[in-house]
Amino acid sequence: MNTEQGAPGGVAVFKASGRIDQNTAEAFQNALLDALAGASQGLVIDMAAVPFISSAGLRSLMVAARKAKADKIPLAIAALTPAVKEVFAISRFTAVIACHDDLATASAKLKG
Amino acid sequence: MKVRVWGSRGSLPVALSAAGVRGKIKAALTAARGRTLADDNAVDKFITEDLPWETSNTFGGNSSCVQIDAGGAEYILCDLGSGLREFGVHMLAQHGPAKPQTYNVFLSHLHWDHIMGFPFFTPAYIKGNHIRIHACHPDPEAAFRRQQSAPCFPVGLDMLGAKIEFIVMQPGTPITVAGSTVTAMKQYHEGDSFGYRFERKGKAIVYSTDSEHKQENKSETQSFVDFFRNADLVIFDAMYSLADAISLKQDWGHSSNIVGVELCRMAGVKHLMLFHHEPVYDDAMLRRILQETIRYEELERGGEGPALTISSAYDGLELDV
Numbered sequence: 001m002n003t004e005q006g007a008p009g010g011v012a013v014f015k016a017s018g019r020i021d022q023n024t025a026e027a028f029q030n031a032l033l034d035a036l037a038g039a040s041q042g043l044v045i046d047m048a049a050v051p052f053i054s055s056a057g058l059r060s061l062m063v064a065a066r067k068a069k070a071d072k073i074p075l076a077i078a079a080l081t082p083a084v085k086e087v088f089a090i091s092r093f094t095a096v097i098a099c100h101d102d103l104a105t106a107s108a109k110l111k112g
Numbered sequence: 113m114k115v116r117v118w119g120s121r122g123s124l125p126v127a128l129s130a131a132g133v134r135g136k137i138k139a140a141l142t143a144a145r146g147r148t149l150a151d152d153n154a155v156d157k158f159i160t161e162d163l164p165w166e167t168s169n170t171f172g173g174n175s176s177c178v179q180i181d182a183g184g185a186e187y188i189l190c191d192l193g194s195g196l197r198e199f200g201v202h203m204l205a206q207h208g209p210a211k212p213q214t215y216n217v218f219l220s221h222l223h224w225d226h227i228m229g230f231p232f233f234t235p236a237y238i239k240g241n242h243i244r245i246h247a248c249h250p251d252p253e254a255a256f257r258r259q260q261s262a263p264c265f266p267v268g269l270d271m272l273g274a275k276i277e278f279i280v281m282q283p284g285t286p287i288t289v290a291g292s293t294v295t296a297m298k299q300y301h302e303g304d305s306f307g308y309r310f311e312r313k314g315k316a317i318v319y320s321t322d323s324e325h326k327q328e329n330k331s332e333t334q335s336f337v338d339f340f341r342n343a344d345l346v347i348f349d350a351m352y353s354l355a356d357a358i359s360l361k362q363d364w365g366h367s368s369n370i371v372g373v374e375l376c377r378m379a380g381v382k383h384l385m386l387f388h389h390e391p392v393y394d395d396a397m398l399r400r401i402l403q404e405t406i407r408y409e410e411l412e413r414g415g416e417g418p419a420l421t422i423s424s425a426y427d428g429l430e431l432d433v
């Protein structure tokens with residue numbers, strides 16, 4: 001899990017990796033909230049390296065979405081893997097956070 | 113053991129509307145187009161094998177009432193929602209009014225949708241019948257008295273002919289009723305609710321409705337995993353989507369299909385039954401949720417370990433455990 005800052009004043013990218021479930025969700029959430037704190041212009045969560053997410057991971061995303069809303073930081077998700085895309089649909093999470101096909105589209109949306 | 117669902121809906125009874133019936137007929141006729149269906153057998157076969165479940169069936173709309181048959185002569189019921197009325201009709205048809213029966217009830221809680229069937233339970237009006245209502249709430253009788261007093265209902269509780277007993281249970285302390293060992297557990301729900309685990313001859317059925325799982329700490333999750341442990345069937349409150357359960361409807365006291373799968377998989381449960389259906393969902397939506405839940409289980413399991421059987425409760429469903 002790591003964060004890459006984009007161009008100064010630009011949108012930051014948080015690269016999540018690995019299965020996010022009850023064993024890993026806490027670390028994921030902490031790292032994500034840290035990334036959010038340093039991303040006043042917006043944050044894109046890159047999910048390309050996440051093969052599966054369980055309810056624990058979705059709860060972490062919900063916590064981040066609430067924090068982002070409270071702090072007025074634009075937040076988006078990009079590049080869901082097929083299984084995670086299915087979990088988002090099944091859990092109705094697609095209505096919670098904006099999901100985009102790739103990083104470029106997500107960043108453009110946040111800047112726009 | 114056997115389970116029969118008399119009411120599977122949450123919060124408020126609902127009925128299939130005229131438009132809903134028409135939609136099913138239209139879908140069936142459309143599917144039958146070009147077929148001859150020459151005799152009754154062909155028609156039955158078409159209905160059973162070719163029509164989608166949501167076209168040929170309905171989930172029904174009665175609120176919570178589940179019968180557990182542990183093999184004894186006495187009856188066991190979980191909750192007294194509107195499904196109880198039909199159970200009463202069935203009892204009279206089976207035994208007639210003259211043959212007294214004993215009914216052992218286990219109440220998840222005293223919310224209206226879980227007790228509203230009682231004033232319409234004909235066996236309660238018949239002398240000789242014995243109704244033993246088990247609950248973990250301190251004064252369950254008060255809720256029944258209030259429900260059957262002016263201006264809510266014309267017949268008071270004291271006017272009923274059956275012997276009605278209220279038995280307060282302690283969570284975690286098993287009791288033996290009608291050949292089954294029953295253990296209660298406290299759940300997170302407005303005013304508290306309680307789940308029940310029924311065990312007999314190595315089989316276990318858990319009835320766990322109106323229960324929100326916040327999963328904020330591991331010990332809370334673990335206590336439910338222990339309660340569900342190796343159960344043959346868990347009847348589970350899956351009223352909301354996960355997104356709703358942890359955002360808009362947080363603290364409304366209900367859970368989701370996703371959390372049901374995860375808890376049951378952690379506990380080594382054999383069969384998960386989705387229950388306490390959202391009243392606004394139609395048959396097609398509830399069927400879709402079942403298919404999605406089956407898919408989530410596959411994704412979560414990732415090909416490892418035994419598969420969890422998943423079904424969705426409907427009024428009239430019978431299951432051998």
Ligand SMILES: [Zn+2]
Nearest residue numbers: 122123225322
């Ligand atoms: Zn309820």
Ligand SMILES: [Zn+2]
Nearest residue numbers: 221223301322
């Ligand atoms: Zn309730």
